[in-house]
Amino acid sequence: MAQDKRTAFFISDGTGLTVEAIGHSLLAQFRDQQVEQVTLPYVDSTEKVQLVLERIERASMESGLQPVIITSIVSDEIRRQLHRSPALMLDVFESYLTPLANLFGRDPAQTVNISHGIADDRRYSERIEAVHFAMDNDDGRRVREFERADIILVGVSRSGKTPTCLYLALQFGLRAANYPITEEDMDSTALPKILRPYRDKLFGLTIDPWRLMSIRQERRANSRYASLEQCEFEVRQVEQMLRRAQVPFLNATQLSVEELATRLMSQAGIERRIS
Amino acid sequence: MAQDKRTAFFISDGTGLTVEAIGHSLLAQFRDQQVEQVTLPYVDSTEKVQLVLERIERASMESGLQPVIITSIVSDEIRRQLHRSPALMLDVFESYLTPLANLFGRDPAQTVNISHGIADDRRYSERIEAVHFAMDNDDGRRVREFERADIILVGVSRSGKTPTCLYLALQFGLRAANYPITEEDMDSTALPKILRPYRDKLFGLTIDPWRLMSIRQERRANSRYASLEQCEFEVRQVEQMLRRAQVPFLNATQLSVEELATRLMSQAGIERRIS
Incomplete structure (x- = not known):
C-alpha cells in the first residue's frame, strides 16, 4: 500500500471541466509537488457523494497526506455533505455565491446543470x-x-x-x-x-x-x-x-x-x- | 450613455477560458439579472491592466452599477494593481493559493502561462x-x-x-x-x-x-x-x-x-x- 502521493479531487455536479481547469492552473504553481489528480464529474446525488467521500477517505489513509478538493457543486445539501471530508476544501460556489448574492440582493437559484444542450x-x-x-x-x-x-x-x-x-x-x-x-x-x-x-x-x-x-x-x-x-x-x-x-x-x-x-x-x- | 446593465469582467493572464467558465456557472445562478459579460484574456503587463482598469471604471460610471471581476492572475504585482478597481473582486488565485501554499509548505511559483504548447x-x-x-x-x-x-x-x-x-x-x-x-x-x-x-x-x-x-x-x-x-x-x-x-x-x-x-x-x- 502507501503510495506517498497526495490526491487532488476535482468534484462537480456537471462535466467537471471547469473545476479541473481551476485545479490544473492552481497546482501548476506547485510543480515540485507530486499530486495525483482525479476528476469526478456528475456528483449530483447524496448516494454519489457518499461514494466520493469513501474514496477521499481511502486516499487520505493510504497516503497519510491530506487530500485537496476543488469543487463547484450547486446544491447546498450535497455541498454540506461533501464538506464532511477531511480534505482541504476549495469550494468555488461557497466562496463566491454569497458576495454575488449580496451584490444582486437575491439568493442564488440552486439549479444544477443549466447548460446549453442541443435543445438550445x-x-x-x-x-x-x-x-x-x-x-x-x-x-x-x-x-x-x-x-x-x-x-x-x-x-x-x-x-x-x-x-x-x-x-x-x-x-x-x-x-x-x-x-x-x-x-x-x-x-x-x-x-x-x-x-x-x-x-x-x-x-x-x-x-x-x-x-x-x-x-x-x-x-x-x-x-x-x-x-x-x-x-x-x-x-x-x-x-x-x-x-x-x-x-x-x-x-x-x-x-x-x-x-x-x-x-x-x-x-x-x-x-x-x-x- | 447609461445602459443600465451591470458588467462582469472575466480577466486572465492566459486564455481566459477558465475564469470565463467560472463566471458563466456563477452568473447562471442569477438568471434574472441583466449582466453584460466581457472576457479579457492575456492581461499580463502593468500597461494592459491600466487599460483594463479604465474600461472597468467607465462601465461603472456609465451604468451606475458596481461591476464584477472574476480573475485568475498569477503575478502578485498585476493582481494588486487590478484590486484598485471599484469592482466586486472574485479572485481565484488570491482565494486559493494561500491555503495551498500552507498545505504544501512552500510559496507558489508565480510563473505565468505554464501551458501545454506544441513543444510538449x-x-x-x-x-x-x-x-x-x-x-x-x-x-x-x-x-x-x-x-x-x-x-x-x-x-x-x-x-x-x-x-x-x-x-x-x-x-x-x-x-x-x-x-x-x-x-x-x-x-x-x-x-x-x-x-x-x-x-x-x-x-x-x-x-x-x-x-x-x-x-x-x-x-x-x-x-x-x-x-x-x-x-x-x-x-x-x-x-x-x-x-x-x-x-x-x-x-x-x-x-x-x-x-x-x-x-x-x-x-x-x-x-x-x-x-
Missing part, C-alpha cells in the same frame, strides 16, 4: 454549422467556401491549422477554413492567387523548423518532407510571404491550441459567435 | 493524432480504422456524432470514430455487419424525433429526410437495434457536446489519453 437551438446550430464548415474546408481539400469564412488559417503543412480551426468552431462557433501553403506555392513569395481576394480574412501560423521536423518525422520518417532543410526552407518562404502580404501571424511552437485560438481572435479582432 | 511533444502528438483520426473516420466516409478506435459512436444522421467525436479528440486525445446508421441498415434491427466485430467499442447517440426533425429541416427543408415520420421511424429503429445488441446509449437532445463527451466516457469507462 440557435447555439447548437451555430456550433454544428461551424464544425461542418471547418471539416469541409480543411486543407483546401474538398470545398473552398472562403467567402463564408470568418477566418482562413494559412501555413505550412503540420503547423497546427486543423486542430486550431476545429477548436475555433467548437468553442466559439467560428467558421474557420484553412489552406496549406505547399511547395508549388513557394516559387514566389507572393500570396497564392486563390487567397488574394480574401486577404483580410487570412491569419498565418508559423512554427520553428526543428519542431516542424519532429512533427513531420512522426508522419513520414526520413522523407525529404520531414528533413530539416525542407522545413527550414518552407518556414522561411511562408514567413516572407506573410510579411510581404502584411498578413498577421503567430508562432505556434510554444502555444497550445487554446492559446492559438484565443490569441489569434484577439489579434485579428474577431468576435465569437457563441458563448 | 507527447501531449501534442496524441492530440493531433486523435484530431486527424476523428476527421478521417467521420461518417464512415473515408477510412474505417475501427480497430484503432477508442470508441465508435453510432446513431442516425444528425444526432451529434461528429462534434462529439471532435471534442473527445481535442479535449481528451481520444480516437473517436463514428458511423451513421442509414436507412439501408434499418431493414433489420440487427447491428450492421461492419460494426459487429467492434461491439465493445460502440456507443449510441439517440435524439428526440421532433428535435431531429428541426435540425434536419435546417439542412434540407421539406425533404422526406427531414419529415417527422422519417425521424420517428429512424430513431425507433436505431434504439431497438442498440437495445437488442446491448450497446449503451445516451439521448443527446438536452445535452451539450461537453456533457455528451464526459457522460459517455464515464458510462463506457473510457480513460482520457491526455490531461
